[in-house]
Amino acid sequence: xxxxxxxxxxxxxxxxxxxxxxxxxxxxxxxxxxxxxxxxxxxxxxxxxxxxxxxxxxxxxxxxxxxxxxxxxxxxxxxxxxxxxxxxxxxxxxxxxxxxxxxxxxxxxxxxxxxxxxxxxxxxxxxxxxxxxxxxxxxxxxxxxxxxxxxxxxxxxxxxxxxxxxxxxxxxxxxxxxxxxxxxxxxxxxxxxxxxxxxxxxxxxxxxxxxxx
Amino acid sequence: xxxxxxxxxxxxxxxxxxxxxxxxxxxxxxxxxxxxxxxxxxxxxxxxxxxxxxxxxxxxxxxxxxxxxxxxxxxxxxxxxxxxxxxxxxxxxxxxxxxxxxxxxxxxxxxxxxxxxxxxxxxxxxxxxxxxxxxxxxxxxxxxxxxxxxxxxxxxxxxxxxxxxxxxxxxxxxxxxxxxxxxxxxxxxxxxxx
Numbered sequence: 274x275x276x277x278x279x280x281x282x283x284x285x286x287x288x289x290x291x292x293x294x295x296x297x298x299x300x301x302x303x304x305x306x307x308x309x310x311x312x313x314x315x316x317x318x319x320x321x322x323x324x325x326x327x328x329x330x331x332x333x334x335x336x337x338x339x340x341x342x343x344x345x346x347x348x349x350x351x352x353x354x355x356x357x358x359x360x361x362x363x364x365x366x367x368x369x370x371x372x373x374x375x376x377x378x379x380x381x382x383x384x385x386x387x388x389x390x391x392x393x394x395x396x397x398x399x400x401x402x403x404x405x406x407x408x409x410x411x412x413x414x415x416x417x418x419x420x421x422x423x424x425x426x427x428x429x430x431x432x433x434x435x436x437x438x439x440x441x442x443x444x445x446x447x448x449x450x451x452x453x454x455x456x457x458x459x460x461x462x463x464x465x466x467x468x469x470x471x472x473x474x475x476x477x478x479x480x481x482x483x484x485x486x
Numbered sequence: 487x488x489x490x491x492x493x494x495x496x497x498x499x500x501x502x503x504x505x506x507x508x509x510x511x512x513x514x515x516x517x518x519x520x521x522x523x524x525x526x527x528x529x530x531x532x533x534x535x536x537x538x539x540x541x542x543x544x545x546x547x548x549x550x551x552x553x554x555x556x557x558x559x560x561x562x563x564x565x566x567x568x569x570x571x572x573x574x575x576x577x578x579x580x581x582x583x584x585x586x587x588x589x590x591x592x593x594x595x596x597x598x599x600x601x602x603x604x605x606x607x608x609x610x611x612x613x614x615x616x617x618x619x620x621x622x623x624x625x626x627x628x629x630x631x632x633x634x635x636x637x638x639x640x641x642x643x644x645x646x647x648x649x650x651x652x653x654x655x656x657x658x659x660x661x662x663x664x665x666x667x668x669x670x671x672x673x674x675x676x677x678x679x680x
Contacts, residue, residue: 301517301657304510304513304514304517305510305511305512305513305514305601306510308510308513309509309510309511349569352565352569353562353565353566356561356562356565357562359561360558360559360561360562363561364558379605379608379609379612382561382604382608383511383601383604383605383608385561385565385604386565386599386600386601386604387601388514388599391599451669454668454669454672455507455508455509455510455668455672456665456666456668456669456672457665458510458665459661459662459664459665459668460661460662460665462661463657463658463659463660463661463662463664463665464658466657466658466661467653467654467658470653470654470658471653474652474653
C-alpha cells in the first residue's frame with residue numbers, strides 16, 4: 274500500500290483500477306454484464322475488452338470536452354457520447370465475429386447503461402486532463418476485464434470442464450451444470466467476494482501489529 | 487413478426503425468463519434497493535410504469551427509424567427516449583400526486599440508468615413484437631422485476647436478524663441468496679410455452 278502511494282500519480286491512475294479500486298470486486302459497479310455474459314472465459318474476455326474500448330474512448334472525449342459541456346446537461350451529454358461509441362463497438366464486433374455477436378447478444382448494447390462508464394466520466398474524466406483520463410480508463414477497463422475473465426474462467430472450468438473451449442479437466446470430472454446457468458453467476462461472484470473479503474480481513478489483521486511496532 | 491400469444495409473452499417475461507434472475511438486468515437496484523419491503527414495492531411500481539411508457543414509445547420510434555432507414559441510430563434514440571420518459575413521469579407524478587412523488591423520491595431519476603428498461607426496449611425490437619405484445623412484455627417484465635425485488639427484500643429483512651459470519655456480510659451473502667432464488671425460478675422453465 275505504502276509503496277503504491279509513493280509512486281508517480283500517472284502510474285497510480287493506471288494501477289488503482291486493477292486491484293485497490295477494482296470496479297467489480299471493490300466498487301461493485303457494472304454488475305449486469307459481470308453476471309450475464311461470464312458463462313465462458315472467451316465471452317467474459319471479449320465483453321471486458323469491448324467495455325475497455327468504450328471506457329477509454331469516452332473518457333478521452335469527455336475529458337477533451339470538459340470545459341465545453343454545460344454543467345446542467347452534462348449527464349445527458351455523457352450518455353450520448355457513450356451511446357455513440359457503443360454503437361461503433363456493436364457494429365465492429367458484428368464485423369469481426371458474428372458468432373461472438375450472437376453469444377453476447379443485447380449485452381453489447383447494454384454497455385451504455387453500465388454504471389462504471391458513466392461513473393468514471395462523471396467522477397474522473399470531467400475533472401482531469403486527457404492523459405490522466407486515458408490512463409484511468411485503461412486501468413479501470415483492465416480491472417473490469419480481469420474480473421470478467423476470472424468469473425468466466427471459474428464458471429467455464431467448473432461448468433463444462435473446459436477453458437477457452439479446450440478440455441482441461443479429465444473425462445471423469447462431472448461438470449457442475451449449475452455454474453453455467455444464471456444461478457451460477459450469483460454463486461461465483463458471491464464466492465469471489467467472500468475470498469476477497471477474507472484476504473482483506475487477514476491483511477488488516479496482520480497490518481495492525483506492524484503499525485504499532 | 488413474432489406470433490407468440492400475449493399470455494405466453496407475459497408468463498415468459500415475468501417468470502420463466504425473469505429479467506433480474508435469468509437475464510441479470512437491473513441488478514443495481516436489485517442489490518441496492520432491496521433492503522426494505524416498502525421501498526422495494528414502490529421501486530417495482532415505478533419501474534413497471536416507466537417500462538410501459540418506454541415500450542410504447544420505443545415501438546413508435548423504431549417504426550420511424552426503419553422508415554427513415556437509419557437503424558444504427560436506434561441505441562442513441564432509445565436512451566434519449568428513456569431519459570425523457572423518466573423526466574416526464576417525474577413531472578407528471580409531481581403534478582398529479584405530491585404524496586406519491588415524495589414516496590418515490592430519489593428512485594425516479596435513478597430508473598434512467600436501470601438496464602432493465604433499455605434491455606426491454608432492445609429485446610422487443612430484436613424479437614419483432616407488435617404493439618400489443620410489446621406492452622404485455624413490458625407489463626410482464628415489470629411484474630417479474632417487482633416480484634424478484636419484493637422476494638429479495640423479504641429475505642433480507644429476515645437476514646438482518648440472522649448471525650452471518652463477518653466475512654460474508656453485505657454483498658457476498660446477498661449474491662448467494664440471489665443465486666438460490668435464481669435456481670428456484672428455474673422451476674418455471676417450460677411454463678407458458680404452448
